[in-house]
Amino acid sequence: MxxxxxxxxxxxxxxxxxxxxxxxxxxLPGVRQTAVLMASENNKRxxxxxxxxxxxxxxxxxDDLIVAVIADSPKLVExxxxxxxxxxxMSLETSTRVSDLRTxxxxxxAAPTANLAVLTIPGEYVDREAQAALESGLNLFIFxxxxxxxxxxxxxxxxxxxxxxxxxxxxxxxxLNGVGVGFANVVRRGSIGVIGSSGTGLQEFTCQxxxxxxxxxxxxxxxxxxLSDEIGGITTFTALEALESDPPTEVIAIIGKPPGxxxxxxxxxxxxxxxxxxxxxxxxxxxxxxxxxxxxxxxRTIDAAVQAAIQLPTLQANPLGDLLSAEQLELAKDLxxxxxxxxxxxxxxxxxxxxxxxxxxxxxxxxxTVYSNAPLxxxxxxTDPNRSQEHTLIDxxxxxxxxxxxxxxxxxxxRRQRVLAEYSDPSVAVLLLDFILGFNAAMDPVGExxxxxxxxxxxxxxxxxxxxxxxxxxGTDGDAQDLSLQSKLLREADVYLFxxxxxxxxxxxALLKDA
Amino acid sequence: MSGKIDEILRxxxxxxxxxxxxxxxxxxxxxxxxxxxxxxxxxxxxxEMIELLEDLL
Numbered sequence: 002m003x004x005x006x007x008x009x010x011x012x013x014x015x016x017x018x019x020x021x022x023x024x025x026x027x028x029l030p031g032v033r034q035t036a037v038l039m040a041s042e043n044n045k046r047x048x049x050x051x052x053x054x055x056x057x058x059x060x061x062x063x064d065d066l067i068v069a070v071i072a073d074s075p076k077l078v079e080x081x082x083x084x085x086x087x088x089x090x091m092s093l094e095t096s097t098r099v100s101d102l103r104t105x106x107x108x109x110x111a112a113p114t115a116n117l118a119v120l121t122i123p124g125e126y127v128d129r130e131a132q133a134a135l136e137s138g139l140n141l142f143i144f145x146x147x148x149x150x151x152x153x154x155x156x157x158x159x160x161x162x163x164x165x166x167x168x169x170x171x172x173x174x175x176x177l178n179g180v181g182v183g184f185a186n187v188v189r190r191g192s193i194g195v196i197g198s199s200g201t202g203l204q205e206f207t208c209q210x211x212x213x214x215x216x217x218x219x220x221x222x223x224x225x226x227x228l229s230d231e232i233g234g235i236t237t238f239t240a241l242e243a244l245e246s247d248p249p250t251e252v253i254a255i256i257g258k259p260p261g262x263x264x265x266x267x268x269x270x271x272x273x274x275x276x277x278x279x280x281x282x283x284x285x286x287x288x289x290x291x292x293x294x295x296x297x298x299x300x301r302t303i304d305a306a307v308q309a310a311i312q313l314p315t316l317q318a319n320p321l322g323d324l325l326s327a328e329q330l331e332l333a334k335d336l337x338x339x340x341x342x343x344x345x346x347x348x349x350x351x352x353x354x355x356x357x358x359x360x361x362x363x364x365x366x367x368x369x370t371v372y373s374n375a376p377l378x379x380x381x382x383x384t385d386p387n388r389s390q391e392h393t394l395i396d397x398x399x400x401x402x403x404x405x406x407x408x409x410x411x412x413x414x415x416r417r418q419r420v421l422a423e424y425s426d427p428s429v430a431v432l433l434l435d436f437i438l439g440f441n442a443a444m445d446p447v448g449e450x451x452x453x454x455x456x457x458x459x460x461x462x463x464x465x466x467x468x469x470x471x472x473x474x475x476g477t478d479g480d481a482q483d484l485s486l487q488s489k490l491l492r493e494a495d496v497y498l499f500x501x502x503x504x505x506x507x508x509x510x511a512l513l514k515d516a
Numbered sequence: 517m518s519g520k521i522d523e524i525l526r527x528x529x530x531x532x533x534x535x536x537x538x539x540x541x542x543x544x545x546x547x548x549x550x551x552x553x554x555x556x557x558x559x560x561x562x563x564e565m566i567e568l569l570e571d572l573l
Contacts, residue, residue, distance in 0.1 A: 013557060165520055182539075183539065
């Protein structure tokens with residue numbers, strides 16, 4: 002076994018080129034180990050650990066090439082460091098070296114309209130070059146890592162004052178106006194913008210958006226340290242502002258690891274004040290999956306961020322969009338315009354207390370004020386549970402109605418009476434009902450209420466116009482009441498029937514006002 | 517937002533690539549105007565010398 006090394010003065014190569022040379026030399030028969038490196042202080046320490054030392058090595062500078070080899074024989078070592086190295090260098094140089102430009106200044110002269118500098122140089126030189134690029138008005142994509150955090154902070158502060166974007170250091174990915182920079186995938190253009198401190202996080206997010214048939218407006222990498230308290234999210238905040246004023250961007254996702262505690266506080270309040278819907282996925286940060294605060298929808302995984310980013314704009318434009326189809330919304334609009342001018346109010350009569358409560362939530366979200374004997378808030382409590390006022394939803398299972406009587410799921414008598422009472426009020430536009438099947442429930446819950454509806458119609462003033470009746474059934478095809486028969490009876494009575502209470506309530510909301 | 521950020525988000529990128537040629541190649545493939553700089557460390561990478569030069573210039 003023999004070893005040796007050679008220093009070639011003033012021969013600077015980038016890391017990918019060196020890797021290519023190393024690969025060629027290490028594959029030669031009889032070669033055990035090779036190292037092809039620039040003579041930086043770190044690399045010299047690495048060689049010393051391999052047992053390769055010498056005065057010439059100590060004197061070498063960062064733009065000197067060092068090639069070290071361990072091989073089967075001294076003759077082979079000599080060959081590798083001689084002819085074989087020359088051949089490898091020459092062959093690779095022919096295929097990779099194309100530019101005569103060596104400095105940023107030369108690059109700027111060749112491209113005076115440049116607006117972006119992409120840096121993949123060793124970290125210890127980034128500070129100087131990045132500062133010069135910023136002073137020339139260039140935005141930065143810094144792929145290089147090992148940049149001191151203090152240098153990163155100064156660069157970002159300087160850029161922030163000049164409204165320039167510093168993506169990185171240690172930034173893997175960006176997609177700017179449809180152009181992938183660094184490790185980026187070919188994705189469709191669209192309306193979803195994303196900001197990320199994690200390159201692979203951005204790749205995963207943008208790929209999933211594309212694969213789901215949607216597209217990306219911009220993807221802005223910030224660098225892995227941007228949300229640390231030392232940096233304070235300078236690039237994230239700048240990117241957020243940029244995406245808020247970027248017309249194609251309709252929703253903004255933030256993907257990354259947990260920020261520093263101080264930065265997190267500032268970020269949360271900034272996100273909540275955003276002018277566009279935000280999806281926030283800060284991996285590892287305890288988040289209520291699906292929680293929405295202000296304009297921010299918090300999620301736990303990148304997959305959930307993708308789903309939320311796709312759905313949020315639709316939901317914001319139409320809050321009922323997850324419950325009703327476009328056709329159903331259109332139908333509600335038609336029914337709304339067909340009513341008499343007196344018909345203004347919704348009345349809901351529920352056998353299920355939860356259905357009464359959930360319906361109030363859905364109507365309140367749509368901005369409707371609803372009174373109830375079981376209200377969401379005290380101020381909307383009915384003065385008299387037996388008398389409806391404006392929009393009213395009644396929990397017929399409430400104590401006031403069940404004292405000494407069977408529950409309305411068993412006995413529909415009181416609900417029938419209330420149906421008749423509502424029919425006598427000409428201001429009633431919509432009647433919302435629930436029907437609950439199953440063990441111990443009434444055997445024909447629909448039938449007994451339909452009788453009351455027929456009676457109500459018969460008694461109603463001719464000029465009043467019939468209320469629209471909306472209902473949901475809670476039951477299965479195994480239930481003794483015969484789900485299909487109960488459904489059929491309702492449809493034949495021109496009732497708008499839904500398979501859930503939330504959908505029925507959403508339909509009522511659409512019947513009362515535009516989404 | 518103003519100025520140069522708008523340029524890279526709404527207009528055409530014009531890039532100067534300092535370092536790995538592959539990054540410039542990928543931009544070129546996407547029809548981006550890019551100038552490749554085969555960057556070398558200033559002053560042979562000698563940090564003291566770099567600082568001296570900076571002070572002089």
